[in-house]
Amino acid sequence: MRVFETQVPGVGRRYTLRFPAGGEFVVLLRNDGGRKTYWRENQSVDGDALFEVSESESRKIAEIFDGTYFAPVEDGLREALHDARVRWVEVDDDSPLANRTIRETGIRSRTGVSILAIQRGERTLSTPSPDAEIRPGDVVVVVGTDEAYREFDSYLSGDGHASPT
Amino acid sequence: MVELNLLATLGILLSILALAGVTALRFDQSVVPAYILVGIAVGPHAPTVAGTSLALVDDPGVVRLFGDIGVVLLLFFVGLELSLDELFANRDELLRAGVIDVGISLPLGFLLGLGFGFDWFEAAFFALIVFNSSTVIIAKLLVDLGWVADPEAKAILGVGVVEDVVTAFGFAALAVLLVDGGDVSSLPFSLVRSVLFLLALVAFAHYGASVLERLFDDRPSELFLLGVLGLATFVAGVGLAVGVSEAVAAFVAGTAFGRTHHVDRIRRLVASSRDLFAATFFLGIGLATDPALLFDTFAVVTVATVVTTAGQLSSGFLAGRAYGLDRRRAIRVGCALTPRGEFSLVVAAFLTTAGTTPALSEAIPAFTVGYVLMTSVLGTVLMRRADLFARMVTRFSPAG
Numbered sequence: 001m002r003v004f005e006t007q008v009p010g011v012g013r014r015y016t017l018r019f020p021a022g023g024e025f026v027v028l029l030r031n032d033g034g035r036k037t038y039w040r041e042n043q044s045v046d047g048d049a050l051f052e053v054s055e056s057e058s059r060k061i062a063e064i065f066d067g068t069y070f071a072p073v074e075d076g077l078r079e080a081l082h083d084a085r086v087r088w089v090e091v092d093d094d095s096p097l098a099n100r101t102i103r104e105t106g107i108r109s110r111t112g113v114s115i116l117a118i119q120r121g122e123r124t125l126s127t128p129s130p131d132a133e134i135r136p137g138d139v140v141v142v143v144g145t146d147e148a149y150r151e152f153d154s155y156l157s158g159d160g161h162a163s164p165t
Numbered sequence: 166m167v168e169l170n171l172l173a174t175l176g177i178l179l180s181i182l183a184l185a186g187v188t189a190l191r192f193d194q195s196v197v198p199a200y201i202l203v204g205i206a207v208g209p210h211a212p213t214v215a216g217t218s219l220a221l222v223d224d225p226g227v228v229r230l231f232g233d234i235g236v237v238l239l240l241f242f243v244g245l246e247l248s249l250d251e252l253f254a255n256r257d258e259l260l261r262a263g264v265i266d267v268g269i270s271l272p273l274g275f276l277l278g279l280g281f282g283f284d285w286f287e288a289a290f291f292a293l294i295v296f297n298s299s300t301v302i303i304a305k306l307l308v309d310l311g312w313v314a315d316p317e318a319k320a321i322l323g324v325g326v327v328e329d330v331v332t333a334f335g336f337a338a339l340a341v342l343l344v345d346g347g348d349v350s351s352l353p354f355s356l357v358r359s360v361l362f363l364l365a366l367v368a369f370a371h372y373g374a375s376v377l378e379r380l381f382d383d384r385p386s387e388l389f390l391l392g393v394l395g396l397a398t399f400v401a402g403v404g405l406a407v408g409v410s411e412a413v414a415a416f417v418a419g420t421a422f423g424r425t426h427h428v429d430r431i432r433r434l435v436a437s438s439r440d441l442f443a444a445t446f447f448l449g450i451g452l453a454t455d456p457a458l459l460f461d462t463f464a465v466v467t468v469a470t471v472v473t474t475a476g477q478l479s480s481g482f483l484a485g486r487a488y489g490l491d492r493r494r495a496i497r498v499g500c501a502l503t504p505r506g507e508f509s510l511v512v513a514a515f516l517t518t519a520g521t522t523p524a525l526s527e528a529i530p531a532f533t534v535g536y537v538l539m540t541s542v543l544g545t546v547l548m549r550r551a552d553l554f555a556r557m558v559t560r561f562s563p564a565g
Contacts, residue, residue: 009246009322010304011313026314031432038314044491047314 086143093136103130111151113144195302197506198541204451225452228445235446237401237415238439239507243329244419262484263327269480270296287524294533295473297332299506300325306548320488321501337413362407370421378425390434412511458531466535477503493555500551504544505537
């Protein structure tokens with residue numbers, strides 16, 4: 001299958017998908033976000049309009065085509081994570097986490113819990129990079145299994161220099 | 166009658182525009198002529214029905230600033246959509262088609278202007294007004310009719326872009342010559358100033374893309390919107406001050422942004438502002454139009470419409486053939502290029518304030534309003550009936 005992309009000034013981008021077995025599927029990505037689709041039997045006939053979808057609908061269709069469509073579970077994280085739990089941990093001045101980057105703390109390799117986000121005042125750093133610094137006063141959102149939390153608790157309670165197990 | 170305050174008046178105006186737009190779409194027409202007609206119906210020259218005047222607005226100046234922003238944004242978007250890389254991708258076909266279209270339509274307009282008794286300078290403005298196809302109207306119809314999926318869409322809009330570029334440069338050149346009310350002694354100075362400004366602007370558009378890229382990177386939406394509007398409007402204002410017209414300056418500013426990665430974001434965030442201000446621009450055109458003048462120019466408008474539409478149908482057809490399209494699709498190109506719209510009105514609005522002869526400041530603008538009304542409606546009908554038209558042509562032509 002060959003794909004042709006064309007800029008249509010004032011309208012949007014047009015993609016023509018030419019199938020080896022014949023026929024062309026035309027997708028128009030409009031500047032306003034809508035997607036309009038057409039089907040052409042061959043290059044010489046006119047396209048028939050198929051359907052028009054919004055940006056979010058088209059994303060869903062793309063996921064279905066891609067095989068990655070995932071319908072969220074009703075009860076949110078608690079259900080989806082099975083044996084893992086999410087916890088909010090306040091960082092005070094003398095916490096072993098304070099004033100170190102996530103990489104420096106190495107808590108994932110040491111304890112098995114991962115940092116999902118750092119809440120700092122009004123802001124939330126979601127999926128922070130390993131170089132993000134944890135500061136006193138932050139609330140760290142972590143996820144892990146019960147076993148990992150046992151390790152994590154002992155790490156927090158001052159056993160900060162324990163070697164990774 | 167109770168005196169309405171500005172807010173209430175504006176609210177009524179926008180509501181009427183919305184209603185008129187809905188009505189126009191119901192009749193498969195473009196919203197542009199509908200907005201103009203609303204302006205004429207409620208402006209200072211409004212007709213009197215059953216003893217009460219329909220006039221809502223005594224002074225077209227009320228929407229003047231909005232309309233000016235409309236001009237800036239319309240032309241800014243024309244520049245923004247001008248993707249040079251895309252144009253150069255199939256340069257040969259497009260160049261052939263563009264040369265044929267411009268080569269027939271532009272001289273035809275010029276000769277027609279001379280035929281109506283204008284001098285060469287006035288006829289040159291006249292030619293720009295009657296030759297530029299309306300990208301706004303055409304782009305909308307291409308989607309409605311589904312032609313956008315077919316090969317002619319690229320030819321039609323490509324030729325439209327070529328026309329816009331020719332118009333922008335022609336307009337800039339003519340506007341520069343018009344400056345300072347024909348005071349010949351200051352002409353060299355203002356000429357140099359305008360040319361320098363344009364050169365600086367074009368150079369910036371060409372080389373300054375990376376500066377814009379960084380300047381607008383990672384900005385929150387509302388600041389991004391304000392920044393783009395601010396820059397476009399300011400450049401346009403300077404353009405107006407040095408006599409190259411705000412429209413041309415905004416056009417070049419648009420091309421500068423068109424070379425950055427911000428294009429998609431601008432389309433998403435700024436398009437609605439453009440639609441709002443452009444609607445008030447078309448409304449303002451109507452408000453400033455005296456229906457009596459419109460009737461006076463009716464004969465001239467009709468002659469011009471017949472001549473230029475015939476010319477455009479043939480030049481568009483030949484351009485389509487030169488682009489490599491079959492006969493039926495080439496006829497579609499001809500039909501699609503017939504509506505006139507925003508650029509013609511922008512030139513006319515410029516002439517209303519900057520025109521130095523009665524022909525430039527009154528006759529041509531009045532003509533343009535009638536001409537755009539007629540060609541936009543006729544052009545829309547032609548596009549919708551293009552295939553019927555193509556069958557007729559095929560039947561009556563020997564080669565059919």
